[in-house]
Amino acid sequence: MQYKLTEQMEKALEIAEKERKGSLSPCILPGHLLLGCLNDGSFPVWEAKQKSLIDPSFVRESLIPHEETMSYEFCQPFNLPVCLSTKLVLKQAVNYMKNYNQIFLNEGHVLKALIKTGQTKGLLTRDQENALLNIATISRDMILSLKRYNSTGGEYKYIRMLSNQDGEKLIRFIQEEFGSRWTDSIQQSIVQQKSSICVAMDQDGEEIVGFAAFDIQKPGFFGPMGVVKNRRSKGIGESLLHFCLKEMSKMGYKEIIIDQAGPIEFYEKTCNAKVIPSIDLDCY
CATH class of the missing domain: 3.40.630.30 (Gcn5-related N-acetyltransferase (GNAT))
Structure with a gap:
């Protein structure tokens, strides 16, 4: 997969890895990836969080390790341990990036992939998912x-x-x-x-x-x-x-x-x- 990461996406992955270690999980779960994107400092994400009252601490407390953590791999080019669901989310995010004819993977691509693949169920409400989709994953006037x-x-x-x-x-x-x-x-x-x-x-x-x-x-x-x-x-x-x-x-x-x-x-x-x-x- 030939692409680059925005600085905020790099930060989101760093946060996801810290969340993984903090939860003592052997690999990055979709919830860890979500926490990384929610806390990377992006203004559109911050705005969506404020307007829909997304609470990262609730997301963190709702994370439940499951059987997938028994089988994981180091996903390239990130060189991070991810479970199958996280790997599929990242692949879908890359597909969104390509569909937009872009070469930089950003947190908007990943958030959209997390939501559309159902990985935020139980972590976010429907209104919160819609806020992220309609505020944080689209083009914005500046x-x-x-x-x-x-x-x-x-x-x-x-x-x-x-x-x-x-x-x-x-x-x-x-x-x-x-x-x-x-x-x-x-x-x-x-x-x-x-x-x-x-x-x-x-x-x-x-x-x-x-x-x-x-x-x-x-x-x-x-x-x-x-x-x-x-x-x-x-x-x-x-x-x-x-x-x-x-x-x-x-x-x-x-x-x-x-x-x-x-x-x-x-x-x-x-x-x-x-x-x-x-x-x-x-x-x-």
């Missing part, structure tokens, strides 16, 4: 102040605004890499000749390896953004983001919205964006 924004723009230098000749090439790139979910809005922007799309090219300047856009959905909204899968985690996405943020700052924007941010941790680390809290207390 807000970013540009008043004091200052950045070198990232290390990848082969980025420029979209030219008239690049339109069809960009649409093909998006369809091949991400399907059709963004093509209509990007196509409309190209037709209207909006200067709000930038592209990352390969070093020869021939092939598109990434793109980012703003003012597509609404004025002051950043997104969508995407990088070809085999070039991710190379700094291209970070450079595309900063390129657009600089343009938006020049246009006079003081505050922007990052539309439906999937990799929340990426935007938190790269530009200090904040998740917009849910307004509807009954949203789950």
